[in-house]
Every structure is written in structure tokens, then in C-alpha cells.
Amino acid sequence: MMTAQEYIESLRNLRPRKIYLLGEKVENPVDHPMIRPSINCCAMTYKLAELPEYQDIMTAKSALTGNTINRFVHLHQSTEDLIKKVKMLRLVGQMTGACFQRCVGMDALNAVWSTTYEIDQKYGTNYHERFKQYLIEWEEKDWTVDGCMTDPKGNRSLPPSKQADPDLYVHIVEKRSDGIVVRGAKMHQTGIINSHEILVMPTMSLSLEEADYAVCFAVPSDDPSLIYIYGRQSCDTRKLEKTTVDVGNIKYGGQEAIVIFNDTFVPWERVFMCGETDFAGMLVERFAGYHRQSYGGCKVGNGDVLIGAAAAIAEYNGVAKASHIKDKIIEMVHLNETLYSCGIACSAEGRKTPAGNYLIDIMLANVCKQNVTRYPYEIARLAQDIAGGIVATMPSDADFKSPEIGHWCNKFMIGDAKYSAEERQRMLRLIETMTMGAIAVGYLTESMHGAGSPQAQRILIQRYANLEAKKALARRICGIDEDNLL
Amino acid sequence: MKIRIKYCGGCNSGYDRVKFVKLIAKAYKDMKGEDLSLAYFDAEDIAAGLMVCGCSVCCPDREDIKDGLYPWYVITNSSFNYFSMDEAEVIKKVVDAISKGERR
Numbered sequence: 001m002m003t004a005q006e007y008i009e010s011l012r013n014l015r016p017r018k019i020y021l022l023g024e025k026v027e028n029p030v031d032h033p034m035i036r037p038s039i040n041c042c043a044m045t046y047k048l049a050e051l052p053e054y055q056d057i058m059t060a061k062s063a064l065t066g067n068t069i070n071r072f073v074h075l076h077q078s079t080e081d082l083i084k085k086v087k088m089l090r091l092v093g094q095m096t097g098a099c100f101q102r103c104v105g106m107d108a109l110n111a112v113w114s115t116t117y118e119i120d121q122k123y124g125t126n127y128h129e130r131f132k133q134y135l136i137e138w139e140e141k142d143w144t145v146d147g148c149m150t151d152p153k154g155n156r157s158l159p160p161s162k163q164a165d166p167d168l169y170v171h172i173v174e175k176r177s178d179g180i181v182v183r184g185a186k187m188h189q190t191g192i193i194n195s196h197e198i199l200v201m202p203t204m205s206l207s208l209e210e211a212d213y214a215v216c217f218a219v220p221s222d223d224p225s226l227i228y229i230y231g232r233q234s235c236d237t238r239k240l241e242k243t244t245v246d247v248g249n250i251k252y253g254g255q256e257a258i259v260i261f262n263d264t265f266v267p268w269e270r271v272f273m274c275g276e277t278d279f280a281g282m283l284v285e286r287f288a289g290y291h292r293q294s295y296g297g298c299k300v301g302n303g304d305v306l307i308g309a310a311a312a313i314a315e316y317n318g319v320a321k322a323s324h325i326k327d328k329i330i331e332m333v334h335l336n337e338t339l340y341s342c343g344i345a346c347s348a349e350g351r352k353t354p355a356g357n358y359l360i361d362i363m364l365a366n367v368c369k370q371n372v373t374r375y376p377y378e379i380a381r382l383a384q385d386i387a388g389g390i391v392a393t394m395p396s397d398a399d400f401k402s403p404e405i406g407h408w409c410n411k412f413m414i415g416d417a418k419y420s421a422e423e424r425q426r427m428l429r430l431i432e433t434m435t436m437g438a439i440a441v442g443y444l445t446e447s448m449h450g451a452g453s454p455q456a457q458r459i460l461i462q463r464y465a466n467l468e469a470k471k472a473l474a475r476r477i478c479g480i481d482e483d484n485l486l
Numbered sequence: 487m488k489i490r491i492k493y494c495g496g497c498n499s500g501y502d503r504v505k506f507v508k509l510i511a512k513a514y515k516d517m518k519g520e521d522l523s524l525a526y527f528d529a530e531d532i533a534a535g536l537m538v539c540g541c542s543v544c545c546p547d548r549e550d551i552k553d554g555l556y557p558w559y560v561i562t563n564s565s566f567n568y569f570s571m572d573e574a575e576v577i578k579k580v581v582d583a584i585s586k587g588e589r590r
């Protein structure tokens with residue numbers, strides 16, 4: 001396993017990449033002040049695995065080699081593994097208060113593992129063996145891998161092959177004896193600049209005419225054909241200022257970027273699906289299922305931080321004993337623990353796949369994510385309620401530090417005199433970033449759209465609802481059908 | 487041919503498991519011209535075991551139960567050994583598999 005420090009160094013060792021941020025090419029992403037917090041955040045997945053007090057959750061025994069590995073590169077071998085995954089994500093979410101990015105790769109690896117097995121069973125291909133060799137390397141090198149699914153999608157009402165521009169979905173443009181060439185882009189890629197590898201999957205179920213879009217493959221993140229455009233986050237340039245106080249979460253953060261596959265060559269040994277349109281839906285459903293489970297862990301860990309911030313600011317404001325404040329905090333906890341319950345439930349109800357790894361219960365994972373599209377917003381609303389308007393109107397830290405006006409800021413920013421103005425200032429900035437600043441990208445918008453927008457879950461909930469069975473229950477109870485039990 | 491039937495607990499079954507087993511027995515008779523005898527406990531001369539599960543979780547699929555002298559197959563009305571398929575295909579797969587019924 002890599003240590004956190006080795007992980008950070010390993011990113012320095014990648015070949016130069018074409019990364020653009022605020023209109024400029026970034027030569028050294030590792031030390032860029034707007035990028036570094038997201039690297040620290042991902043590094044936490046390595047750091048905690050180093051520490052004996054977290055190893056029971058953070059590490060696992062490899063199903064492929066028997067070696068001890070980071071759980072983020074693990075094939076789930078049981079429902080216990082699935083449960084430990086959720087607990088691990090909650091833990092890392094608590095330790096960073098932000099999106100630590102590494103779960104997308106873990107979710108992709110488990111989905112690709114079982115799907116390639118089933119493609120091979122049907123078509124006699126050898127994708128699964130290829131993927132196994134890839135995974136052995138992945139485990140051994142302890143990579144962070146970007147789970148790369150979402151295409152630009154153009155006109156959402158049209159399938160890939162009917163788009164005005166064929167590149168709006170990643171597709172194969174050439175098949176050669178040694179591999180394939182792909183073109184297109186993927187949007188919103190969490191942690192991609194912090195990844196060693198990129199594992200690309202189709203974004204939706206596909207019909208037969210869409211064979212060129214049914215492609216799953218891996219490429220190194222420093223492949224020279226790739227172009228990255230870094231996504232802006234609300235308040236992101238605060239990270240360029242002299243003080244960290246106004247950033248709120250001073251060390252950790254999330255990251256999303258667009259990646260462009262500008263005629264990228266992929267050797268056959270890194271191709272894991274090539275034209276099998278009938279398996280695109282299975283891969284998407286399984287990846288999305290795992291990822292919807294993930295949010296029952298990571299967003300809960302982030303929620304713990306926000307609830308802590310709300311409880312602390314209530315004390316700093318001198319209202320902690322007010323009954324409605326206590327009740328609001330209880331409500332926040334209740335909502336947060338409901339999300340956790342869903343994450344644990346879909347894991348406990350997981351099942352084995354024909355390939356041997358474990359898959360979450362799809363219905364419960366979708367229920368989990370559907371709740372995640374709502375509850376963090378309500379938790380954020382309550383946090384802002386408790387914080388007071390100052391969460392959005394506070395002067396900058398430069399004003400607090402100003403020799404001219406700093407004393408005014410400090411004088412009027414005091415709440416309960418037991419606490420310093422700076423404590424209040426920092427806690428409010430944390431609530432601000434989590435509910436409307438850079439961290440809200442991960443805590444709120446990612447909760448809404450990451451792993452699929454709310455409607456995507458409702459479609460699956462409907463598909464798995466089995467209303468016929470429920471109707472039969474009702475018919476028996478009201479006497480339309482015979483009750484032959486008693 | 488005698489097979490062992492192990493039902494899951496049926497907490498949230500999406501279909502009628504008992505009816506489904508009857509369909510399997512009928513299909514066996516139609517295809518093999520022989521009655522399928524169903525045992526609900528371990529017994530002599532069992533050729534195969536069927537874990538009949540109400541949903542995809544397949545709770546009874548545990549090593550302590552599988553530890554018999556005969557092969558076990560895990561089914562729902564839409565899966566055979568965790569591969570998804572439609573009901574007719576599951577029935578066909580089961581009949582084929584239990585016909586082979588090799589005792590270990």
C-alpha cells in the first residue's frame with residue numbers, strides 16, 4: 001500500500017499533462033493552491049490506511065492475491081465488506097468534510113468485474129481475464145482510478161448515434177490490430193487530476209445501432225492525448241488569497257474536471273467492452289447502484305461535520321439551550337442517520353454476482369440515493385437557520401486582520417463572550433462553504449446529480465417495485481383472492 | 487429423481503415460490519417423462535438441491551447449507567445461480583441442471 005506522502009509524490013511523477021484552470025495551463029497541479037486541497041482530501045484515503053486505529057475498516061484482504069490492500073481497491077467479497085465500505089466512506093467523510101473522490105474508482109471496479117464476467121459467459125470474449133490482470137496491477141500499485149461515466153450528452157432526448165455531433169458521447173473511431181482509438185469527452189470527473197488511471201464506461205443503456213458507444217476501457221491519466229479542463233467551484237479563488245480562514249474547510253476539498261479523449265489509443269489488453277450493447281445497461285446500473293450506496297456513507301460523514309458546526313455555532317451564538325435549536329439539531333441528526341441506515345441496508349441486503357463479488361441491493365441503493373438528493377439540502381437549510389444571517393454577510397478575514405478596522409470586526413463579531421470572534425468566524429465559514437461555497441459542490445449538487453439525477457433513481461425504483469406482487473397481497477387480504485393459509 | 491428444496495424465509499418475496507417449484511416439477515415431468523420428487527429435509531438418494539429464493543438477496547445461500555453430497559442451485563423466478571434470465575429460461579436451466587445431478 002502507498003502512504004499518503006507516497007501518493008502525493010506519485011502524482012508528481014506522472015508525465016506532464018494538459019490541465020487548464022482559469023484559462024491557463026497548469027504545469028504543477030500538485031502544488032497549485034486551488035487543486036491541492038482536493039489532493040489532500042484523496043490522500044486521506046491513504047493516510048487512514050496507514051494508521052492501526054483505522055485499519056480494520058480501511059484495509060482488506062485481496063481476493064486476487066491474498067495481500068493486505070486498501071479497501072478502496074477491493075472487490076467486495078461479502079455483505080460484511082459492503083457494510084465496511086459504507087463505514088469507511090463515512091469515516092473519510094468525517095475526516096475531510098469534503099468529497100475525497102476515490103470511491104468512483106472502487107465502484108467502477110466492482111461493476112466492471114461482474115459485468116465483464118457475464119459478457120464473457122455470453123460471447124466467449126476474454127474481457128474478464130484482461131480486467132483481472134489490470135486489477136492485480138491496480139491493487140499492487142494502490143492506484144486512485146477515476147470512474148469515468150458521464151458523457152456531455154448534447155440533446156438529452158436523442159440517443160448517441162442521433163446527436164448532431166457524434167463526439168458528444170465517447171465512441172470508437174478506429175479498430176486496429178493492436179487496439180482501438182476513442183474520441184469524445186466525459187464531464188464532471190471527480191478527482192480525475194488526482195488519479196493515476198481512468199476507467200471509462202458507457203453512460204446509458206444502448207441499442208444495437210450504438211455499438212461504437214458500447215465501450216469500456218482504461219487509460220493512464222497521463223496519456224498524452226488527454227486534455228483536462230478544471231471545473232470552477234463557488235468561491236474557489238478564495239484559495240488563492242493570503243489567508244485560509246475564508247476558505248472554511250482549510251485543507252480539504254473536492255475536484256471535478258472535463259476530460260477530452262482526443263483520439264486516444266487504447267491497447268486491447270485495456271479494453272473491457274467493445275460493442276456489446278446489451279451489457280451497457282448492466283454496467284451502468286451496477287456502477288450507479290454501488291455509487292448510490294456510497295453516498296449513504298460519504299455524505300453522512302460530511303453531514304456529521306456540518307451538524308457539528310451547527311451545534312458549535314449555536315453555542316457560540318448563545319442559543320444552544322433553546323428548545324427549537326435543540327430540535328433542529330435532532331432533526332439534522334435524524335436525517336443524516338436515515339441516509340446512513342439506507343447505506344447500511346442496501347449493503348446488508350447485498351448479493352453475490354456470478355463473478356463472485358458482492359453487489360448491493362439495487363432497490364435499496366436507489367432509495368438511499370433518492371433520499372440523498374433531498375436530506376443534505378434540508379440539513380444545510382437547518383444549519384443556515386441556526387447560523388444566522390452572518391453566515392452570508394461576514395466581512396473578509398483581511399478586514400478582521402486589518403490594523404485599521406480589525407478591532408471593529410472583532411468587537412462586533414463576538415457572540416457568547418466565552419468564545420473568540422475568530423472561532424465564530426471560522427465556524428461560520430465552514431457552514432458557508434458546506435452550504436453554498438466550494439464544498440457545497442460535493443455536499444449538495446453532487447448529492448443531487450452525482451450517481452444520477454433524482455429521476456434516474458425513480459425509474460429504477462419503479463422497475464424493481466414489483467407492483468404485481470403487492471397487488472396480489474392486497475387481493476388476498478381483502479378477499480378477492482383465496483387465503484388458503486388459515 | 488429426488489431433489490432437495492430449501493426455501494428462503496419468504497420475507498419480501500416477489501412471486502409465489504411454491505407455485506414456481508410446481509412449475510419446475512411439471513416441466514421436469516414434461517421434458518423427462520419422470521416424476522420429480524421433492525424433499526424438504528436431507529434424505530437418501532437426493533440428486534440435487536434447489537435454493538428457492540423470493541428475491542435477489544438469496545439469503546439461504548450459505549456454505550453450511552450447501553455442505554451436502556449433492557450440487558446446489560440458487561434460483562429466483564428471474565435468476566439462475568445469480569445470472570439474470572426470464573422465468574421460462576430459469577425453469578429450463580433447472581431441469582437441465584438437476585437432470586445431470588451428480589452426487590459428489
Ligand SMILES: Cc1cc2nc3c(=O)[nH]c(=O)nc-3n(C[C@H](O)[C@H](O)[C@H](O)COP(=O)(O)OP(=O)(O)OC[C@H]3O[C@@H](n4cnc5c(N)ncnc54)[C@H](O)[C@@H]3O)c2cc1C
Pocket residue numbers: 104147148149150152153156157158186187188189190191256441442445446449450451452453454455456
Ligand atoms: C459534483 C459532481 C460530481 C460528479 N462526479 C462524477 C464522476 O466522478 N464520474 C462521472 O462519470 N460522473 C460524475 N458526475 C456526473 C453525474 O453522474 C451527472 O451529473 C448526472 O448523471 C446527471 O447528468 P447531467 O449532469 O448531464 O444532467 P442532465 O442529464 O442534463 O439532467 C438535468 C435534468 O434533466 C433531466 N433529464 C435528463 N435527460 C432526460 C431525458 N432524456 N428525458 C427527460 N429528462 C431528462 C434529468 O432527470 C434532470 O432533472 C458528477 C456530477 C456532479 C454534479
